[in-house]
Amino acid sequence: MATAAKxxxxxxxxxxxxxxxxxxxxxxEHTHPDVAGDDRMLMVERSKHNExxxxxxxxxxxxxxxGMLKSTFxxxxxxxxxxxxxxxxxxxxxxxxxxxLYDAMIxxxxxxxxxxxxxxxxxxxxxxxxxxxxxxxxxxIKTLGADPTAQxxxxxxxxxxxxxxxxxxxxxxxxxxxxxxxLLTIELEDNAAWELLIELAEAGGHPDxxxxxxKAKAQExxxxxxxxxxxxxxxxxxxx
Amino acid sequence: xxxxxxIFDNKGxxxxxxxxxxxxxxxxxxSKLDDDAFTRVRxxxxxxxxxxxxxxxxxxxxxxxxxxxxxxxxxxxEQHQATMxxxxxGADHSPLETTVAYEQVAIEVTxxxxxxxxxxxxxxxxRFGLLEDxxxxxxxxxMLDRLEGKDANNILQGYTDIVPGRKSSEHHRHPENDxxxxxxxxxxxxxxxxxxxxxxxxxYQTHDYYQNIGPLFADPLARQLYxxxxxxxxxxxxxxxxxxxxxxxxxxxxxxxxxxxxxxYASCAEQETNPRIKAIWERFLDYELGHLNVACDWFxxxxxxxxxxxxxxxxxxxxxxxxxxxFVRQVLAAxxxxxxxxxxxxxxxxxxxxxxxYRNHLASEGLASDIVSAGYQWAPGGELFRKVS
Numbered sequence: 051m052a053t054a055a056k057x058x059x060x061x062x063x064x065x066x067x068x069x070x071x072x073x074x075x076x077x078x079e080h081t082h083p084d085v086a087g088d089d090r091m092l093m094v095e096r097s098k099h100n101e102x103x104x105x106x107x108x109x110x111x112x113x114x115x116x117g118m119l120k121s122t123f124x125x126x127x128x129x130x131x132x133x134x135x136x137x138x139x140x141x142x143x144x145x146x147x148x149x150x151l152y153d154a155m156i157x158x159x160x161x162x163x164x165x166x167x168x169x170x171x172x173x174x175x176x177x178x179x180x181x182x183x184x185x186x187x188x189x190x191i192k193t194l195g196a197d198p199t200a201q202x203x204x205x206x207x208x209x210x211x212x213x214x215x216x217x218x219x220x221x222x223x224x225x226x227x228x229x230x231x232x233l234l235t236i237e238l239e240d241n242a243a244w245e246l247l248i249e250l251a252e253a254g255g256h257p258d259x260x261x262x263x264x265k266a267k268a269q270e271x272x273x274x275x276x277x278x279x280x281x282x283x284x285x286x287x288x289x290x
Numbered sequence: 291x292x293x294x295x296x297i298f299d300n301k302g303x304x305x306x307x308x309x310x311x312x313x314x315x316x317x318x319x320x321s322k323l324d325d326d327a328f329t330r331v332r333x334x335x336x337x338x339x340x341x342x343x344x345x346x347x348x349x350x351x352x353x354x355x356x357x358x359x360x361x362x363x364x365x366x367x368e369q370h371q372a373t374m375x376x377x378x379x380g381a382d383h384s385p386l387e388t389t390v391a392y393e394q395v396a397i398e399v400t401x402x403x404x405x406x407x408x409x410x411x412x413x414x415x416x417r418f419g420l421l422e423d424x425x426x427x428x429x430x431x432x433m434l435d436r437l438e439g440k441d442a443n444n445i446l447q448g449y450t451d452i453v454p455g456r457k458s459s460e461h462h463r464h465p466e467n468d469x470x471x472x473x474x475x476x477x478x479x480x481x482x483x484x485x486x487x488x489x490x491x492x493x494y495q496t497h498d499y500y501q502n503i504g505p506l507f508a509d510p511l512a513r514q515l516y517x518x519x520x521x522x523x524x525x526x527x528x529x530x531x532x533x534x535x536x537x538x539x540x541x542x543x544x545x546x547x548x549x550x551x552x553x554x555y556a557s558c559a560e561q562e563t564n565p566r567i568k569a570i571w572e573r574f575l576d577y578e579l580g581h582l583n584v585a586c587d588w589f590x591x592x593x594x595x596x597x598x599x600x601x602x603x604x605x606x607x608x609x610x611x612x613x614x615x616x617f618v619r620q621v622l623a624a625x626x627x628x629x630x631x632x633x634x635x636x637x638x639x640x641x642x643x644x645x646x647x648y649r650n651h652l653a654s655e656g657l658a659s660d661i662v663s664a665g666y667q668w669a670p671g672g673e674l675f676r677k678v679s
Contacts, residue, residue, distance in 0.1 A: 058324050059324050060323045060324055061323070061324065061326060061327065061447045062322075062323055062443075062444040062445075062447065064443070064448065064670045066447070066448075067447060067448030067449075070447075070448030070613065070615075071443075071670065073448075073451075073615060074448055074451055074452065074668070077451040077452075077453045077615075077619070078451075078452070078667055078668050078669070080453075081451075081453035081454060082667070083454065083663065083664070083665045083666055083667055084454045084457055085661075085664045085665065085666075086664065086665065087664030087665045088664055088665040089436050089664070089665070089666075091661050091664040092436055092511055092661055092662055092664075095510075095511055095656070095661050096509070096510065096511065099510040099511075210508075217382075221380075221382070223319075223380070223382075
């Protein structure tokens with residue numbers, strides 16, 4: 051079972067192999083780079099590729115007739131409903147992943163079997179609210195006539211971004227503090243994302259959606275405070 | 291040279307007793323941080339050996355109906371050996387960090403082999419390939435630093451130098467310059483045959499790994515770098531694969547491969563510092579002796595020959611898993627400008643036009659290996675620390 055950080059035989063740093071490091075430095079000083087330039091060449095080449103690249107994918111055309119009409123109508127008016135649909139798709143994917151991430155964290159905390167701790171209960175509470183948010187966004191997407199089962203470009207990119215968090219939480223070797231820290235990344239983003247989504251819904255002419263999202267934002271405020279507190283409490287207990 | 295003998299005089303574990311559970315196969319990984327780099331070197335190498343063992347046996351089965359069942363039975367164990375070994379690599383290794391470890395394997399193991407190889411031409415071939423893998427390490431280290439902001443030395447642990455070798459952009463050759471002369475099966479030492487089987491398998495694995503993970507990168511330069519180096523690894527498989535005698539029978543090659551596996555597990559078991567992993571090497575050494583005995587039985591039955599014709603005689607001491615820094619530096623200083631012309635090694639000025647034309651076309655729209663490593667000088671903690679100091 052993974053517990054707090056301990057001293058050990060970490061071999062990665064140069065202090066663990068001073069003689070080898072000295073010899074390695076000799077080699078570096080003796081054999082110089084054989085290509086002129088520096089890391090800016092990489093930047094220039096990346097920029098070229100950015101110019102040449104195609105987009106990662108598209109927002110699907112709403113499948114229902116009602117949605118199709120609305121989308122066309124909004125387009126004619128100069129609005130871009132696909133921006134909102136894309137971001138709603140992202141939120142839906144993020145909340146759905148969030149439920150799975152909290153499940154992984156709960157498994158980790160249960161393994162610790164900490165007597166008298168409310169940690170599992172608190173995490174379960176947040177997990178259940180993430181599930182509610184997922185359902186809320188699914189309904190919102192349906193209201194707009196769009197397909198909540200489609201993976202929108204922002205949903206796809208958000209999932210790429212979350213891979214690291216998923217790896218940290220499901221690795222049995224990571225401890226509770228490391229898991230909480232990964233969740234903090236998620237909650238910081240989630241909080242800002244709901245704030246933005248409310249603004250986007252209002253700007254897109256959907257005040258009813260924006261109002262509903264206000265409830266989720268209030269709960270996300272609470273999640274952020276709770277996770278920050280858990281991280282702080284866990285590490286301060288260890289360091290004392 | 292110190293030698294060992296009697297290594298094959300053991301029946302090992304009978305095939306029917308070579309059993310696994312899924313949980314032990316997908317067991318606890320090593321620690322990227324706390325285990326010695328050579329523990330990881332051995333893990334990567336032996337996964338390469340086992341996957342090559344599967345590859346060879348599948349190849350034989352295509353040509354021999356009688357052997358299909360016995361080969362399938364051994365392959366099942368080998369599949370599970372490969373799984374148990376490869377799953378020892380922890381998920382905190384990024385694919386690029388694992389790549390750095392793969393190159394460390396190629397450098398340190400090929401250098402060890404080059405020094406104990408008695409055939410001068412074969413030894414020259416190992417030194418030739420070594421300088422290319424040495425350069426791959428430098429390019430990938432630059433990529434790791436500039437893409438992920440990580441220090442390759444966290445993986446290498448000071449054992450291996452991070453400087454340019456024979457420039458990667460000059461490795462791409464026409465296929466006619468990648469074929470090598472082979473050993474003669476009736477006169478070559480067993481260790482020569484073992485080395486060829488070992489290094490071919492290791493390079494095959496490296497090729498397949500790069501070919502699979504290259505597309506996982508988002509960065510276009512990393513994608514292209516893997517494309518460039520995977521192609522060199524295919525050349526290396528061509529090169530090393532042609533070192534063995536094509537007139538050896540299928541079963542003879544099988545016998546050599548099993549002997550190689552026994553020798554390699556014995557080498558790993560002898561030098562392993564992690565007791566849990568050492569136990570795996572010892573267990574699999576016994577498994578391989580079991581496989582070797584099956585191969586010997588079929589060799590007698592089908593070819594009517596005594597396996598001692600192939601396996602007799604002393605072997606050099608075990609493959610040494612240690613930093614080969616001094617040897618690599620000597621080779622780098624003396625042979626960095628060698629090129630190949632057909633099966634011969636020549637000076638840089640004699641490189642055939644076929645390779646130059648081939649390479650120039652491939653590089654005509656840019657070379658990632660040059661771009662990602664432009665001006666790269668390793669420093670403890672990564673090149674950004676060099677800029678601070």
